[in-house]
Amino acid sequence: MQATEASWAVEPAPASLLRRLAVTWQHPRTRRYHPVGVLEQTSHGFRFTYLAGARAVLGARPLLGFHDYARVYEAENLFPLFAARLMDPARPERPRLLEALSLDALAGPLELLARSGGRRTGDSIELVPEPAVHADGSTDCLFLVHGVRYAPGADLVLSRLRRGDRLTLLDDAQNPVNPLAIVVADEANAPLGWVPDPLVDYVRHVRQNGAARLQVERANGPEFGHHLRLLVQLEGTVEPDYRPFSGPEWRLGTASPSYV
Known part of the structure; x- marks a missing residue:
């Protein structure tokens, strides 16, 4: 059956669950992250769909295992490209990683990917969770701050931070990569890193x-x-x-299901 074009705003994910993630790709030259697809957990398993603009970003090198830009991929188990980004439950360091991500041992695969970003050394892919928006307009989102290594003096400030400490958001209009970039800083305006690019529009609306x-x-x-x-x-x-992750950049392409 032929699917129609859609935006995430048409059918938002349940606000209390992390079931829908943006798949982003980092450009090797500009280092900016571009959304290229959507990973969802469904009642039947998992689904991956490219965004309409993915071909313009990735060109002739689609993501591994997803060679056709014009199809919806569905599977009972998490696709290998994403499953490989999960730490083996038997690894002795797994409890420390879960603690670092503020997760418990029962966290599901999409929760782990949403919280960790699913990044691997030398890799250009990162997953970003869709922020939760509730019926009354209240919203919340947990995310990892980008670019900590490029924020002068961040290491010293980070060593003093504790859970619950207030932070602030600052515009970074002179940013050479993204003039809409937003800096995450402490209450003294010491920069700690940046809001991930796919979340900038959402954070702007919250502000x-x-x-x-x-x-x-x-x-x-x-x-x-x-x-x-x-x-x-x-x-x-x-x-x-x-609705977060809506608008032209987030439009899903016309596609037909392909069960794998």
Whole structure:
């Protein structure tokens, strides 16, 4: 059956569950992350769909295992490209990783990917969770701060941060990669990193509605690598008709199901 074009805003994921993730790809030259697809957990398993603009971003090198830009891929088990990004449950360091991500031992695969980003060394793929928006317009989102290694003095500040510490958001209009970039800083405006590019529009909407609250969920030591150094939680409100990850950039392409 032929599927129609759609936006995430048509059928938002349940606000209390992390069941829908943006699949993003980092350009090797600009280092900017571009959304290229959607990974969802369904009642029958898992589904991956390219965004309409994915071909323009990836060109002749589609993601491994997803060679056809014009199809919806469905499977009972998590696709190998994403399953390989999960730590083996038998690994002795797994409990420490879960603690660093503020997760418990019962966390499912999409929860783990949403919280960790699913990044691998030398890899260009990162997964970003769709923020939760509730019926009353309240919203919340947990995300890892990007670019900690490029923020001068961040290591010292991070060593002092504790869960619940308030943080602030600053515009970074002079950013050479993305003039809409938003800096994450401590209350003294010391920069700690940046909001992930796919979340910038969402964070902008939260800020426009006033009472945005950003705080530390977890500040990890250097042994976890720069990518996992700072996990933060943003809470606030958005316009009644706003949905994250919607609009032209997030439009799904016309596709037909392909069960694998």
